[in-house]
Amino acid sequence: MMLVLLIKKGVYEMSSKDKPHLNLVIIGHVDHGKSTMTGHLLYVCGSISERDIQKFEKEAELIGRGSFKFAWALDKLKEERERGVTIDLAFYKFQTKKYYFTIIDAPGHRDFVKNMITGTSQADAAILVISAGTGEFEAGISATGQTREHALLAKTLGVDQLIVAVNKMDLANYKQERFDEVKDEMARNLKLFGFDMKKVAFVPASGMKGDNLNEKPDTMAWYDGPTILDALDTFEVPPKPVDKPLRLPLQDVYTITGIGTVPVGRVETGVMKPKDDVIFQPTGKKANVMSIEMHHETIPEAIPGDNIGFSCKGLAKKDVRRGDVVGHVAKPPTIIKDFTATVQVIRHPSAIAVGYTPVIHCGTAQVATRFAEIKSKITKGEKTDKPDFLKNGDTAEVVMIPTRDMVAEKYTEFPSLGRFAIRDMGQTVAVGIIKNVTSQ
Ligand code: GTP
Ligand code: MG
Secondary structure (H helix, E strand, O other): OHHHHHHHHOOOOOOOOOOOEEEEEEEOOOOOOHHHHHHHHHHHOOOOOHHHHHHHHHHHHHOOOHHHHHHHHHOOOHHHHHHOOOOOOEEEEEEOOOOEEEEEEOOOOHHHHHHHHHHHOOOOEEEEEEEOOOOHHHHHHOOOOOHHHHHHHHHHOOOOEEEEEEEOHHHHOOOHHHHHHHHHHHHHHHHHHOOOHHHOEEEEOEOOOOEOOOOOOHHHOOOOOOOHHHHHOOOOOOOOOOOOOOEEEEEEEEEEOOOEEEEEEEOOEOOEOOOOEEEEEOOOEEEEEEEEEEOOEEOOOEOOOOEEEEEEEOOOHHHOOOOOEEEEOOEOOOEEEEEEEEEEEOOOOOOEEOOOOOEEEEOOEEEEEEEEEEEEEEEOOEEEEOOOEEOOOOEEEEEEEEOOOOEOOOOOOOHHHOEEEEEEOOEEEEEEEEEEEEEO
């Protein structure tokens, strides 16, 4: 409910029409300081007032969590505040010199990776927050930690633009040696995942103290790179594929008094306007668009990158759900029978064989999908046809069949609906790119 509630409350009150817009997701291991840094960034950019922060500090102190004052602003759910972890996504808006950002604060806890994936699937860029604290960096980067998993998921979900915030530098006495250690280890991993390292900025910071968020601190004289805000302004606006057919994966569906059913999601390709005849796949439900809203303003058209809510004539809440993909009736999203994909196995505890049926995350949908055929695999540069199983590190050509109706597309045509993550036993075991689809 977060997005719509915030829109209604007017958290988005700001004139930002002249600046280009980017969706920014904050990712990283649990407790590495994402909400605190996000809250502090909003504060220095004027999106949260001094008075609000004082109020949050008082509330947080009441339950002995004074250090959570900035995180408090974002972690609105009662359970989140009491446990001190982020569960759901929080959306806020702030502006830098060059852009206005919708900032998505994702949860780090492994139980909530699903929510993190949804947030990341809507992002143009990310800040990966890594704690430099003793033992904290090591826990995040360990096999069961979320630091590398989040970075890899971001890349798989199409987020190529990344800032690495080496956070909690106050706990490392602002030492360059610790920064370099974290940076070198992370750079090695990010390179492996396919990031263009020339474009990844590493910024030492303290989200709690405010070092290096908007001003160069005197605590780290050895650092001569950008602040977090400067680094944000080096991002680029991704191309907007307005000429392609409309594809809008739904993130959620709300019922709003006086308006009716309001599906919410991000436009990936194409353009949506009021009066358009749209279809929700895979259900095939058709409707006519009445109005489109972004950040509580009615807009005449939605283009790629826009996070919107829209209302439709004759649409009931039960007709649509998260994971559905909206397109125009004339060019509907593809419902697949099966697809061929290149799959990269990252972290499976044993081996993957034909018949294995894990949940795949594609767009905003989550569908149990069966490995129907393993055509070939490459292990350490060596190719095998029709192998019996796949292990960590293998890249394979496979055919997969979903256990229920779902939308998927060829990666080359619709990148965001043509890649997926495979999750099982609470972790990401593999990622894939769809080469070809057979439609139903
Ligand atoms: P999840 O959303 O649950 O994954 O956590 P998070 O990454 O949002 O972390 P959060 O901001 O809630 O902070 C976790 C703890 O680290 C809190 O106790 C914070 O006060 C503390 N913390 C955050 N940033 C800093 C920092 O820069 N320095 C120090 N010393 N502590 C910090
Ligand atoms: Mg948090």
